[in-house]
Amino acid sequence: MRRRKDSHKTRDLALQRMERLFMLAAIVHAAHPERSDRYVQIARKICTRTRVRMPRPLKRLFCRHCGSFLTAAATRVRLREGVLTTTCLLCGEQMRRPYRPPGRAGPKNTRIPGLIDAIG
Ligand SMILES: [Zn+2]
Numbered sequence: 001m002r003r004r005k006d007s008h009k010t011r012d013l014a015l016q017r018m019e020r021l022f023m024l025a026a027i028v029h030a031a032h033p034e035r036s037d038r039y040v041q042i043a044r045k046i047c048t049r050t051r052v053r054m055p056r057p058l059k060r061l062f063c064r065h066c067g068s069f070l071t072a073a074a075t076r077v078r079l080r081e082g083v084l085t086t087t088c089l090l091c092g093e094q095m096r097r098p099y100r101p102p103g104r105a106g107p108k109n110t111r112i113p114g115l116i117d118a119i120g
Pocket residue numbers: 063064065066067068088089090091092093
């Protein structure tokens with residue numbers, strides 16, 4: 001297996017590109033939803049090629065089954081007993097992740113500056 005010397009550089013670059021792709025996907029989604037899906041595709045490819053994990057806040061922005069960029073209109077979110085279930089209305093698949101009700105321990109800072117503003 002190849003080992004790269006500049007793995008930190010690769011990682012940083014990969015993360016930057018992923019964030020940028022998702023930001024673009026959010027901006028362009030209203031006018032060209034198919035472009036958003038393509039950006040998701042590219043971001044996922046960057047993950048596999050560079051073996052960099054997708055940051056958690058980005059992970060929940062697309063459907064892991066059909067790869068489409070998810071907006072509030074294309075998803076259904078349900079909370080139940082500490083589990084947050086997101087249903088992709090495009091392919092009908094569900095994604096579940098643990099959910100901690102607010103008010104307990106302080107939330108981790110998972111904000112990506114600019115991305116939240118782009119989504120609105
Ligand atoms: Zn889907």
